[in-house]
Amino acid sequence: xxxxxxxxxxxxxxxxxxxxxxYLQKSNIHCTQVYTYDTAVNSxxxxxxxxxxxxxxxxxxxxxxxIKYIKRKKINSSLIIISARNSLEDKLEGLNTGADDFxxxxxxxxxxxxxxxxxxxxxKFDGNDTIEFNEITINPESKSVLIxxxxxxxxxxxxxLLVYFVSNANKILTKDAIAYNLWQGNADLAISSELIYTHxxxxxxxxxxxxxxxxxxxxxGMGYKFGE
Amino acid sequence: MKLLHKNIAxxxxxxxxxxxxxxxxxxxxxxxxxxxxxxEHLLNEKESIEFALDDGVxxxxxxxxxxxxxxxxEIPRLSGKKPYFKIIxxxxxxxxxxxxxxxxxxxxxxxxFEYRLADKFYKITLIKLFDEDEKLVKxxxxxISISSLLMVLILVVVNIFIYKKLWxxxxxxxxxxxxxxxxxxxxxxxxxxxxKEFDDLNRSxxxxxxxxxxxxxxxxxFTENASHEIQTPLAIIxxxxxxxxxxxxxxxxxxxxxxxxxxxxxxxxxxxxxxxLLTKLExxxxxxxxxVNVADKIISRINLFxxxxxxxxxxxxxxxxxxxxxxxxxxIAKVLFDNLIKxxxxxxxQNGKINIxxxxxxxxxxxxxxxxxxxxxKRFERFYKAGSEDSLGLGLAIVKKICEINRLxxxxxxxxxxxxxxxxxxxx
Numbered sequence: 001x002x003x004x005x006x007x008x009x010x011x012x013x014x015x016x017x018x019x020x021x022x023y024l025q026k027s028n029i030h031c032t033q034v035y036t037y038d039t040a041v042n043s044x045x046x047x048x049x050x051x052x053x054x055x056x057x058x059x060x061x062x063x064x065x066x067i068k069y070i071k072r073k074k075i076n077s078s079l080i081i082i083s084a085r086n087s088l089e090d091k092l093e094g095l096n097t098g099a100d101d102f103x104x105x106x107x108x109x110x111x112x113x114x115x116x117x118x119x120x121x122x123x124k125f126d127g128n129d130t131i132e133f134n135e136i137t138i139n140p141e142s143k144s145v146l147i148x149x150x151x152x153x154x155x156x157x158x159x160x161l162l163v164y165f166v167s168n169a170n171k172i173l174t175k176d177a178i179a180y181n182l183w184q185g186n187a188d189l190a191i192s193s194e195l196i197y198t199h200x201x202x203x204x205x206x207x208x209x210x211x212x213x214x215x216x217x218x219x220x221g222m223g224y225k226f227g228e
Numbered sequence: 229m230k231l232l233h234k235n236i237a238x239x240x241x242x243x244x245x246x247x248x249x250x251x252x253x254x255x256x257x258x259x260x261x262x263x264x265x266x267x268e269h270l271l272n273e274k275e276s277i278e279f280a281l282d283d284g285v286x287x288x289x290x291x292x293x294x295x296x297x298x299x300x301x302e303i304p305r306l307s308g309k310k311p312y313f314k315i316i317x318x319x320x321x322x323x324x325x326x327x328x329x330x331x332x333x334x335x336x337x338x339x340x341f342e343y344r345l346a347d348k349f350y351k352i353t354l355i356k357l358f359d360e361d362e363k364l365v366k367x368x369x370x371x372i373s374i375s376s377l378l379m380v381l382i383l384v385v386v387n388i389f390i391y392k393k394l395w396x397x398x399x400x401x402x403x404x405x406x407x408x409x410x411x412x413x414x415x416x417x418x419x420x421x422x423x424k425e426f427d428d429l430n431r432s433x434x435x436x437x438x439x440x441x442x443x444x445x446x447x448x449x450f451t452e453n454a455s456h457e458i459q460t461p462l463a464i465i466x467x468x469x470x471x472x473x474x475x476x477x478x479x480x481x482x483x484x485x486x487x488x489x490x491x492x493x494x495x496x497x498x499x500x501x502x503x504x505l506l507t508k509l510e511x512x513x514x515x516x517x518x519x520v521n522v523a524d525k526i527i528s529r530i531n532l533f534x535x536x537x538x539x540x541x542x543x544x545x546x547x548x549x550x551x552x553x554x555x556x557x558x559x560i561a562k563v564l565f566d567n568l569i570k571x572x573x574x575x576x577x578q579n580g581k582i583n584i585x586x587x588x589x590x591x592x593x594x595x596x597x598x599x600x601x602x603x604x605x606k607r608f609e610r611f612y613k614a615g616s617e618d619s620l621g622l623g624l625a626i627v628k629k630i631c632e633i634n635r636l637x638x639x640x641x642x643x644x645x646x647x648x649x650x651x652x653x654x655x656x
Contacts, residue, residue, distance in 0.1 A: 013460055019467035026474070057456065084459040085452070106463035106497055109470045157535060172473045174487065176494050185566070186532060188498065189574055195539045221484045222473055 005029045005120050006047065010040040010066065011055040011082065016105075020053065023109040027168070029116065037061030044070055049077045050120045053112070054099075056083040056090060064097055071098045078119035082107065108177035114167040133166045134228075135212055147210040157182055158203045165216065165226035174223040200224060232391040239383050247376035254372060258365055263337065266356050267313055270296075270339040273354055274311065281345050287352075297355040303342070306349050311341035316355055397426040401433055408437055410444045411512040448511055455504040459497070466493050495620070502622040505563070506610075509629045514557040522586050523550040525558075529565045530584075536573045540580060542595075548586040554653075556634045564630045567623040568593050568649055575647065583646075594648035607640060 007024065011017040012035045021031040032049070034040045037060045044052065052070070056063035067079055081094040084105045091102045100119040103112060121129050121140065131138040137146040143159055145152045154162065164181045165173070178196055179187035190196055204216045217225045273296055280290060287300045316336050338355040397418070404416045415437040418430040469490045473483065508514065530537075530544065537544060554561060572582050572595035580596040606612050608628040611621040627649075631638040637652040 013464060015464045016460070016467055019464065019471055022471055023467070023474070084456045084463070105459045106466040106493070109467055174470075174473065174490060176490065177470075183535070186536070186570065189533075189536050189570060192574070193536065193539055195535060198539065219483075221480055222487055 005050045005116070007031055007051040007053060007116060008040070008043055008047075008049045008077075009033045009053045010035075010037075010058065010063065011053070012036065012057070012059050013055070020109060020112065024113060024116070026171070027113055029113075035059075037066055040066055041069060044073070044075050044077070048075075050124065051078040051080060051116050053080050053082060053116070056081060056085065056094070064093055067094065067097045067099055076123075078116075078123050080112070080115055080119060082112070108174075108180055110164070110168040110171060110173050110177050111181055114164050114181065117167045118163075131163065131166055133169060133215075136162075136166070136207070138163060138166060147207065147212045150210060152206055152210045154203065154206060157199050158206065161199055161203055162207075165224075168226070170225065170227035172219050172222050172225050178223065231395065232387065235391065236384055236387045239387060240380055243380055243383055244376070247372070247379065251369070251372040251376065255365070255369060258368055262365060266337040267339075270313070270337065270354055270356055274339055274341055274352075277352065277354065278343060281343060287345075287350060297336075297357055299353040299355070301351045301353075303349045303351045306342050306344060309342065311339055313337060313339050394423065397421045397423065397430070401426070401429055405433065409512070410437075410440050413441050413445065415441050444511065447507075451504055451507045451511075455500060458500050462493055462497050462500070466490065466497075469493065499620055499622070502620060502626065506622065506626055506629055509560075509626070509633060512633060514560050514633075516557055517555050518558055519553040520556055520558050520561040521550070522552045522554055522591060523548045525561050525565050526569070526584060526586070529562065529569050532566075533569055533573050537582075540573070540576055540578055542573065542576055542580050542582055544582045544584065546584050548584065549588060552586050552588060552591075554634070554636075556630075560630055560634075564627060567627045571595075571623055571627075571649070572647075589653060591651040592648055594646050596645055597647050599645075600642050600647070605640075608638070 005028070007029055009017050009020055009031055011020070011033070014033075014035060017033045017035065021033055024031050032043065032047070034043050037058045040052075040054075040058075054063040054066055058066070063081060063083070067081070070077065070079065079099040080101045080103065081091075081099045082103045082105055083090055083094070091104075094102050100122075101115050103115065117131075118140070121131070129140070131140065135148050137149075138159075139145075140163065143156075145154055145159065145162060160182055161178070164178070175191060175196055176187065178200075179190040182196075182199070183190050200216060204214065207216070208214050213228070215226050215228065217227075219225050277290060277298070281287065290298060290300070314337075316338050336355050336357060338353055340351065340353045343350045343352055401416075401418055404418060408414075408416055416430075416433045418433065421427045421430065469486050472478070472486050473490075478486075526548070556564075569582075572593055575597045576582065576595050577597055582596075583592070583594045585592040585594075600607070608624050609621075610625040612624070628638060630636075631651060635654055637654060639650045639652070641648050641650070
């Protein structure tokens with residue numbers, strides 16, 4: 001990606017926060033880590049982040065209150081909640097307060113990466129942006145894909161898969177992570193079936209037939225990788 | 229039978245028994261006493277008759293002059309019998325009977341003795357005429373009967389009173405216990421009572437319900453905390469594994485180990501989620517209910533499974549009454565249909581079928597599949613695994629629990645290649 005994304009990670013579990021930062025930094029995202037509500041409040045004034053990843057359960061306050069504070073101060077960052085609590089009320093409250101997305105722990109880092117990319121893109125380009133990967137151009141708004149300026153017709157799932165791959169380019173994506181990205185709650189059904197394999201096979205075929213390089217590689221025993 | 233009715237029945241039976249036996253005893257005592265008196269009276273009369281006869285009073289005159297009835301019969305000679313008492317039997321002749329009644333000689337005690345006056349022999353029967361004594365006995369019998377009836381009546385009234393007044397606190401406690409719902413978190417508190425046993429009962433109820441509410445809250449907090457506290461380390465493990473997998477120096481053997489660990493972490497996460505949901509269901513933490521349109525819910529859930537339905541080329545048939553509504557928590561309805569549809573898709577065969585039928589009486593979701601390997605009831609138990617290794621065996625346990633708390637009945641049956649789950653609406 002041409003620009004560097006700056007994000008703030010508000011998560012009191014240092015081990016988890018480190019993993020997130022490490023993973024995202026490899027995707028050209030610059031991460032700042034804070035571990036408490038108070039330091040988060042200071043940080044949001046110091047710098048204009050593209051996205052803030054917020055844990056709901058902080059030792060000295062609630063992530064929900066932090067979101068309310070950010071909204072009150074009219075700070076224009078995208079907000080993603082990560083919560084250990086799976087309850088629907090938390091999710092609804094979070095999204096109603098103004099968060100852009102909600103992820104339940106544990107999540108795949110590749111999933112968080114894809115979600116961050118999506119919300120930042122939406123905000124930064126007001127929906128008129130494109131994701132580019134060499135000869136592939138993806139328009140998330142119109143859900144269209146161009147290869148060497150030529151339109152490729154993909155199914156809904158193939159499109160989602162491609163966006164997910166490109167967001168996590170050059171990373172190994174496990175079958176579990178891919179299944180979660182495409183089917184969330186029904187991921188287990190996908191893992192036990194040939195569905196992921198079928199979708200990937202079809203996407204790969206369409207891309208190659210349209211003149212793209214064969215970017216999708218199966219990594220033996222682990223999953224798939226999109227990259228050169 | 230109510231306690232009151234039992235009490236009245238036992239009391240009435242016992243008092244009738246006591247009254248009848250005491251009445252009988254009183255009657256025989258009184259009767260005995262009067263008989264004795266009658267005998268004494270007759271003996272006295274006998275003496276005075278003998279005295280009068282000795283004095284030369286003619287027997288004919290005696291018959292008219294004495295208060296009692298006297299029959300004098302001339303006999304040829306003395307039989308030598310000693311004087312004896314008898315009861316004048318009731319005559320079988322109706323006319324005589326009437327006469328007897330008029331005279332008062334019916335069933336009357338009598339003494340029979342023989343007497344010799346000069347050279348004549350007489351058999352004299354002296355009868356004590358029906359009098360006040362006999363009436364008294366009758367009156368006593370009446371009195372006893374009436375007072376017995378009154379006694380039974382009063383007993384019933386007293387029982388009802390005792391029931392209402394004395395047992396009142398007991399029924400209050402019973403009602404409170406019936407209405408007690410641990411998820412509402414209101415322990416039973418009843419006013420102090422001067423009956424020791426009931427006061428003890430109320431105190432015990434308060435202690436017991438306070439304890440269960442306390443335990444309920446503790447359990448609720450525990451499940452929430454456990455879910456939260458387990459998920460954070462799981463998230464850390466999962467993220468660390470993902471980081472490891474990105475390492476270019478990883479060899480195939482190491483990658484395999486990491487993937488297996490990763491899979492176990494994911495299983496643990498799903499397990500945690502399902503168990504937390506089951507616990508929440510068991511604790512009745514989903515109290516809000518609204519009218520859920522079954523058709524809408526099922527169609528929207530089916531759409532989520534489109535990929536998998538197409539993947540197995542399953543043919544889905546609907547026969548849905550769109551007006552059917554269920555009164556339950558909408559999110560729980562979602563979980564219910566999700567699990568049932570997921571089950572029907574997961575255990576289906578390539579080119580299989582799913583039939584969904586919704587009527588005013590029931591919801592039936594049937595799918596084609598391999599014959600079940602064992603007992604049909606077991607599949608609703610926790611951790612029952614029907615062949616597939618990937619499943620946790622909690623989906624149908626959740627379905628069953630949801631049906632239970634919403635007073636729905638769910639049945640499973642297998643018939644000629646079809647597995648069907650039927651939810652029957654009980655009359656709500």
